[in-house]
Amino acid sequence: MNQSPIKVFITGAANGLAEVREGLADHPDVELVGTAADPVKAGAKLAESAAQVILHGTTANEHVPAPEVEAIRAVTAAPIVLVTSASANSLLSEALQAGIHDVVLLPQLTDGIVFTIKKAHSLAAGRAAGAAGKAASHAEGKVVTLFSPKGGSGKTALACNLATLFARRHDRRTLLLDLDLQFGDVAIMMGIEPEKTIYDLVMARRELDSEALAGYVTAHQSGVHVLPAPLRPEDAELVTEERLGHLFAVAKESYDVVVVDTPPFFHGPVLSTLDRTDQLVLVASMDVPAIKNVKLTLQTLDLLHYPKDRRHLLLNQTGSKVGLKKNEVERALDLKVAFELPGDKDLPSSVNRGVPLALANPRSGLVKSMGEIADKLVPQRVAADAKKKKRRGVR
Ligand SMILES: Nc1ncnc2c1ncn2[C@@H]1O[C@H](COP(=O)(O)OP(=O)(O)OP(=O)(O)O)[C@@H](O)[C@H]1O
Ligand SMILES: [Mg+2]
Known part of the structure; x- marks a missing residue:
């Protein structure tokens, strides 16, 4: 083998x-x-x-x-x-x-x-x-999507760490899907060298089912299964919305949680992901252009009639004195801040080493905050059910 x-x-x-x-x-x-x-x-x-x-x-x-x-x-x-x-x-x-x-x-x-x-x-x-x-006989998996209209706001770092926490802390079967199809960094941030990517999956002739999907993912040491972005940017356009729809249907059967990383713009695949997303986390850094772009994103979501209760605003790297306050952001966006994450200099170095901070330093304050976010996005109850089923022999 x-x-x-x-x-x-x-x-x-x-x-x-x-x-x-x-x-x-x-x-x-x-x-x-x-x-x-x-x-x-x-x-x-x-x-x-x-x-x-x-x-x-x-x-x-x-x-x-x-x-x-x-x-x-x-x-x-x-x-x-x-x-x-x-x-x-x-x-x-x-x-x-x-x-x-x-x-x-x-x-x-x-x-x-x-x-x-x-x-x-x-x-x-x-x-x-x-x-x-295994097409397990449990409730459908939850899709958690991270989106930000601005590059560099922390989507990928957050996606990798949330996935790690879902898999390790709560023993959930977790798929980390990189839909930043042109310039995805999930594989590099997780420190893996995948043999297959989503490109191979969409190019395959075989009908996609749980078993076939298992052949395309790379198992990370944390337990997370990673489906990386295509290796070449020009292959991105081959990932059609139709193929993605099918992928989500199968992934929800096979996994308890599917964490999706996205590019910093709306395009076909992101829109079709939104349709299947249970929890959308809008990541914003603490600067005025970022907040302006989140405002535009919220308007687009309104046009799409995207349910308000699935939108969660996350302010990243709070705590630094940049002259922008949380209540000003809330007022400007007419939306409550759901989550806040402090800045932590260990995060960029963990990114550079290709080891999620949730693994390298599970006790750090930032990881603790991420853990609380993970709990709120997919409450423990689901994990407890999954464990019960596991004991009954589903796995
Ligand atoms: N809370 C934080 N504390 C310290 N550094 C952070 C924090 N959040 C993100 N960063 C750093 O910001 C950089 C950019 O993060 P990341 O690549 O995850 O952003 P992104 O939104 O995925 O960007 P892109 O849209 O270009 O893909 C990374 O080096 C990451 O370590
Ligand atoms: Mg990214």
């Missing part, structure tokens, strides 16, 4: 783990992308490593080291293989219950460990594809 070496990150400590590391370092089927004795401290390093499998060494011989596993889980959805040298009676069943993929008892030949790594990787990849592939 995957010819390239599997990216492995080693965390924790166990007797014999150093030998395992040495063995894996020379193995052609594995690429060691990092090590960290304490996963709690390794957050950003682990998130940035794009590891596909985590080997976690533990000396706790009876119980799964829950805080360590949680720290790993907070930054990556990659499968975890527990490595221990202690004969472990209750450990195996406890580990499997805790979502650990496998337990390896040391000493072990390197080839045996590589086999376990391959097994964990292939099972996890199959599960990710299956998540998209």
